[in-house]
Amino acid sequence: xxxxxxxxxxxxxxxxxxxxxxxxxxxxxxxxxxxxxxxxxxxxxxxxxxxxxxxxxxxxxxxxxxxxxxxxxxxxxxxxxxxxxxxxxxxxxxxxxxxxxxxxxxxxxxxxxxxxxxxxxxxxxxx
Numbered sequence: 371x372x373x374x375x376x377x378x379x380x381x382x383x384x385x386x387x388x389x390x391x392x393x394x395x396x397x398x399x400x401x402x403x404x405x406x407x408x409x410x411x412x413x414x415x416x417x418x419x420x421x422x423x424x425x426x427x428x429x430x431x432x433x434x435x436x437x438x439x440x441x442x443x444x445x446x447x448x449x450x451x452x453x454x455x456x457x458x459x460x461x462x463x464x465x466x467x468x469x470x471x472x473x474x475x476x477x478x479x480x481x482x483x484x485x486x487x488x489x490x491x492x493x494x495x496x497x
Contacts, residue, residue: 413471413473413475416448416471417469417471417475417477420444420446420449420451420469421451421467421469421477421479421495423444423446424444424451424453424467425467425481425490425493427444428453428465428481428483429483429488429489429490432483432485432488432489433488438455439455440454440455441453441454441455448471448472448473449469449470449471449472450469450470451467451468451469451470452467452468452469452470453465453466453467453468454466454468458485461484461485461486462482462483462484462485462491463482463483463485464480464481464482464483465480465481465482465483466478466479466480467479467480467481477495477496478495478496479493479494479495479496480493480494480495480496481493481494482494
């Protein structure tokens with residue numbers, strides 16, 4: 371048997387290892403990106419739910435009693451929603467909402483309530 375030192379196995383194995391590590395790292399990056407997106411989607415959904423729930427509570431107070439206190443807080447499982455009502459201008463009352471989640475995220479929104487219709491007519495969310 372003649373010695374052949376051209377080397378086929380080592381370069382082939384090295385190339386296969388590099389290809390495997392490349393594809394593995396790509397898949398790990400995709401998994402991490404999907405997890406981050408899923409977590410952010412959950413936080414955004416929670417924020418929307420808290421804002422919607424707070425607006426509905428204030429609308430119900432407005433329908434039942436006609437007025438509500440100028441400042442207040444709604445307690446939720448993962449945060450607190452503070453609201454502050456400005457003095458009404460005509461038939462529109464502006465209420466500022468501040469959501470403070472336990473994770474440290476703070477989101478500010480503003481609702482415009484029509485006192486004649488007794489419902490919210492406009493919503494603006496600040497970043």
